[in-house]
Amino acid sequence: MIIVLSLVAALWAIGWANGASRNMRAIMVAALLIVIIIVHLMLPFGHPLRKNTGQEAAPWIFIIVIGFVIWGYSTVLSRVRSRAKVALEPSAKQPAYSGLFSETELDRYARHIVLREIGGAGQKALKEASVLVVGAGGLGASALQYLAAAGVGNIGVIDDDVVENSNLQRQVIHTYAGIGMAKVQSAAEAMAALNPNINVLPYQRRLSPEIAPDLIADYDLVLDGTDNFDTRYLVNAACTKAGVPLISAALTQWEGQISLYDPANGTPCYQCIFPEIPDSFLSLSCVEGGVLGPLPGVLGAMMAVEAVKALTGAGEGLCGRLLIYDALYAETRTILAKPRADCPICG
DSSP states (O other), rough: HHHHHHHHHHHHHHHHHTTOOOHHHHHHHHHHHHHHHHHHSSTTTTTTTHHTTTTTTTTHHHHHHHHHHHHHHHHHHHHHHHHHHOOOOGGOOOOOOOOOOHHHHHTTTHHHHHHHTTTTHHHHHHOOOOEEEEEOSHHHHHHHHHHHTTTEEEEEEEEBOOOOOGGTTTTTTTOOOGGTTTTHHHHHHHHHOOOOOOOOOOEOOOOOTTHHHHHHHOOOOOOOOSSHHHHHHHHHHHHHHHTOOOEEEEBBBTTEEEEEEEEGGGGOOOHHHOOOOOGGGGSSSSSOOOOTHHHHHHHHHHHHHHHHHHHOOSSSSOOEEEEEEETTEEHHHHHOOOOOOOOOOOO
């Protein structure tokens, strides 16, 4: 038994030294114990290998069962505590980060400031702006990075998911060491490391009809990078009601689309263009249909570009235009869109 416990300790130490998450280290230990149990079940009683590993399989089975119970309890408890901690009342939102630029900030944003379309006034507008990003997955990952790098002073991010290994093929704001961590916390740490002169507000919870209206009303602009139509419709309805512009993007396999929806200024809303949820075979999820790794980065960066333009007044945005990007054939096309008089949201 001492040999097995020594191996368990060694595995845990090796995992810790290599930066593996606690969940990954627990999986490694469980795999070792399962192998030992199989050995006990296959070898005859009295075999030297059984003698050196505790003789009986029952103690190791008991340890695995207890371990799963403890892991399950701690996981549930951690999620409950995290939600209780970040489920702030929308009215408690911190004020947008503002103030004079430091020398470090002036140097950081110099390439923006010398742009005629942005300049010092535009960079100040970015610093005083507040942007909510719904979803910290593929689209949100790169959008959040560029918003932070660009100096948007107050960035909120809401998502109830945790980082998984399969996310890392495209969700570039997260790292291998962050597997098992809440996506909003992982993203917040990455943004703070990239730009300490911004204020990040992570909300580790699902956006619900109860909180969406008040939460969204606290922001100047919303970016929707979610992967389901129910949330997209919810965000669209809340933004339309609050008069907050919405930049929404979506993607599948090799193709993505993006537009800016601002019915208060004469554009269609999201539901004007997509009045009904399409059949499932027409809108495959990433799990079902796959997705090109860099594609969310392309569309997420476009979302950040449109956000900077909307906040600074630079150039011409995607109001009333749906831009479609086909990565497989390196083509882009734009579709003009008008408000629908019979739209239940903005008609």
